[in-house]
Amino acid sequence: MKRIVKSLSAAALAALFLTGGLAGQAKAAREDAERYQPKVANKQVEVGDFRFADSFVKNKEQLPKETIFSFTETPDFYRAGSYRTRIIAAYPDWSQDKSKTFTVTVKEKQTDAKKYRPEAKGKTVKMGKSISPASLIKNRHSLPKGTNYSFSSRVNFKKAGSYKTRIALVYPDGSSESSKTIRIKVKDLRKDKEKYRPKVKKVKTAYGKVLYAYQAVTNWRKLPKGTTFSYTKAVNFWKSGKYKRRVLVQYPDKSSEKTSSFYLTVKRQPDNQKYGLRVKNASLWLGQKTTAKKLVANAAALPKKTKYSFTSKVSFKKTGTYWTQIKATYPDKSKNTSAWLKVTVARKPDRLKYQPKVKGTSVWSGQAVSAKQLVTNHSKLPKKTKYSFTSKVSFKKAGTYQTRIKATYPDKSKDTSAKIKITVKKKPDAAVYKAKAVKSASVVRGSVLPAASLIANRSKLPKKTAFAFTVGPNFQKVGSYDTGVVVIYPDGSRQVIKKLTVVVKEKANADLYAPQVKGTATTLKGHPLTAASLITNAAALPNGTKFAFVKAPDFNKAGSSQVKIKVTYPDKSSEETAAVRIQVNASQASLHPALAVKEAVLPVGQAADANKLLTNAAALPAGFSVRFVEAGGAASYQLPNTGVAGTYKACLEVAYPDGSTVQRPVTVKVLPDSEYFKPQAGNSEAALGTVKSAKDLIQNAGELPGMTTYEFVSEDGAVVPDFNQAGTYPAAIKLGYPDQTSTIVKLTIVVK
Structure with missing residues (x-):
């Protein structure tokens, strides 16, 4: 038994005990409470719709008759809201039971406007025929009777057009709403020619300018799109005159009509359309004038009394290039403007003012003459005039040269003279060249000193020039000999050089030895080299030989220099070596x-x-x-x-x-350790019962960091091996490095 009724008053309980009914009823209650259970569900009602508690019991018919139902907390059916409550079921045997908690939702009462949704549709109707608003509601039969329908905006069924509107509905309960916007098309089925009336007017046009037929219709813009217009009779726009015409109007619906007659006037062709200007450029000297008419190439073909003028100013008193056009004003007052033309006003060049007069000449080879010297009237020509030969004249080579003289005046204009002849005579070698000799020369006894060796500039004299002593020295006897040298040029001319001395002496150390030097020597800045250190065969030279730089290099400054070394022998003879390159470097x-x-x-x-x-x-x-x-x-x-x-x-x-x-x-x-170190799996076989650590199975564990940790892990199919049970184990060893990185080594362990 679930519960005994406890809601009875003390007097009622006493009465029941006196009559002896309480014990029997209590027994019955225990049976009803176990057999029944009121079932409820959430429910919604409108405001004012009062409901008794039994209306919320779904299985009321299955419960005992005369069961009384009541709310634990009665909902307020006259106020919208959500109420949670339970149903108390008081059975006929004085027991009671409570349902589970459920919700009663009291909602505001809905109007017809909120209950219903009109579905409207548009329609196309013939002009003059009206339709009712209700006929445009597709679901009007499902709406309440007594609903009133009307258009929200006026639809004129007597005028063609497209009308946007809505259907306004007023329901029997007084609520109202409007449908969605619909379109009602009112079509005019009359032919276009019955609807429209084209109007025309008198028109004029210029000669050669086509006036289209629609341009004579004043209200053509108000006629339907696609309407075409044409003259009933063609008009010659290239013939002036007055034409009486009508326009044929053809509408898009294929109906057509003709307008009333009107006059179309084609005006006379103006001169500026009959004629065109052909102009030419002009080049004038400063102060020389011309007229605009003279620059019109076809002026003779244009009407008499046509007037011509420049469109922009041309100054004939100032040099320059002037771009202008020529405007022609015809007798009928019409005007034309030519294309652009160029009028160039230039200063008269000097070449047209002056004429150089020239003469020929005859000179020795090597004796140059300027072009100006051959212009006889150069003093009368402008200052700063420049002169040049038109063809090359070689004053160093004998011959006859035909040439002209070109005069370049200060204004850059040029003129060329008549042809002249310039004769270049050959000068004798003795007059052209000047041999220079040394005052004295020495030679070792027994050696012959050629006369040519006394000529210092013999390399600059002509090839095949010969040399001879005026008095030959005795090269077999020591002594000093006064002599001279005869220079014999290839053309046979001669030059004699006197007062020369040839000294014949015994051989000196400088003649017997040849010091050898290094090609390049390198040192550091501040570390000077000695001259002797650069002589490669210093040991082979006589004792007491001294070495010195001809010009000492700067060893305190980095750089490269060429130096020679003066070698002074014990017999006081000396000589200079070939050049040595000294490289002084700034640092190691x-x-x-x-x-x-x-x-x-x-x-x-x-x-x-x-x-x-x-x-x-x-x-x-x-x-x-x-x-x-x-x-x-x-x-x-x-x-x-x-x-x-x-x-x-x-x-x-x-x-x-x-x-x-x-x-x-x-x-x-x-x-990271995991990338640097490459652990390798070692022997993966183990005897049954012999436990191997994870580290034992890494072959190169000794090469890995000392604090590396080793452990078997189970991941990606790997298992921890059981060395006490024979079998093959796919294993994985995780190595944890000191830098907190790790790596996995996979291997197969066989326990036998």
Whole structure:
């Protein structure tokens, strides 16, 4: 039994006990409460629609008759809202039960306008025939009887057109609404010629200008689109006159009509349409005038009394280029303007004012004459006039030359003279050349000194020039001999050079030895070289030989210079060596090859050794040092942070013993342990009962970081091996590196 009725008053309970009915009824209540249960559901009602509690019990018919139902909290059926309540069922046996909680929603009462939705449609009707608004509501039979229908805006069924409107509905309960907008088309079925009346007027047009038929119809814009117009009889617009015509109007519906008659006048053709101007350019000298008419090439073909003028000013008193047009005013007052023409007003060039007069001439070879000298009236020609030969005249080569003289005047104009002849006679070699001799020369006894060796400029004399002593020296006897040299030119002319001395002497050390020098010597700034150190065969020269630079190089300044060395022998004879190239370098850095480096690949935490990145250290001088540096400027470099993985653009600096330095960029890649180290699986077989650790199965564990951890993991199909049970295990070992990265090594373990 669910519960005993507890809602009875104390007096009622006492009465029941006195009559002996309470015990029996209580027994019955226990049976009803177990057998029945009121069922309810959420429900909506309108405001004012009062409902008793039993109307919310779905299984009321299945409960005992005379069961009384009531709300635990009665909803307010006269006020909109949502009410949660339960139903109390009091059974005939004095027991009661409660339903589950449900919701009663009281809603505002709906008007017809909210209940119904009219469906309207448009329609096409014939002009003059009206229709009722109700006929345009498709679902009017499902709307309440007594509903009133009307158009929201006027529809004129007597005038063709398209009308937008709505259907206004007033329902029996007084509520109202409007349908969606619909379109009612009122069509005029009359023919276009019955609807419209074209109007025409007198019209005029210029000669040759076509006037279309529609242009004579004043109300053509009010006629239907697609209407065409044509003259009932053709009009010749290239013949002046007065034409009586009508227009045929054809409408889009194929109906047509003719307008009333009207006059179309074609005006007389003006002169500016009959004639055209052909003009020409003109070039005039300063002060020379012309008229506009003279520049019209076809002026003779144009009407008499036609007047001509320039459209823009042309100044005949000022040089320049003038662009203008010519305007022609015809006798009938019509006008034409020509194309653009160019009038050039130029100053009369000097070449038309002057004429150079010239003469020929005869000169020795090597004796040049200017073109101006051959112009006899050059003093009468403008100053700053320039003169030149039109063809080449070689005053260094004998011959007869035909040429003209070109005069270039200050105004840049040019003139050419009559032809003239210039004769160039050959000069004897002795008059052309001047041999120069040294005052004295020496020679070792027994050696012959050619006469030519005493001529200092013999290389500048003609080829095949011969030389001879006036008095031959005795080259077999030591002594000093006064003599001279006869120079014999190829053309036979001669030159005698006197008062020369030839000294015959015994052989000196300078004649016996030949010092040899280095081609190039290199040193550092501030480290001078001795002259003797540049003589490669100094040991083979006599003891006591001294060496000195002819001009000492500056060893305190970097650069390159050519020097000679003066060698002075013990017998006081001396000579100069060939030139030696001295290269003074600023530092050791410039003496040695460029730095060669390689990329560094390191694990996180391992310091980068700058020395190991230099690949050509053997080629550098002893005592150098290497380090990483930061650099700025055009390129920016950074010190490698081996504690953080990444690629670093670093810079190596080599410092030489002399303090000079050189830098070279280098790449340092710092990789996570999981990328740098490559663990390899070792022997994967194990005897049954022999437990192997994960580390035991990594072949190169000794090469990996000391704090690396090893463990079997189960992932991607891998399992942890059971060394106490024979079998084949697809295993995976996870290696945890000190830098917190990890990697997985997969292998197959066989337990036998």
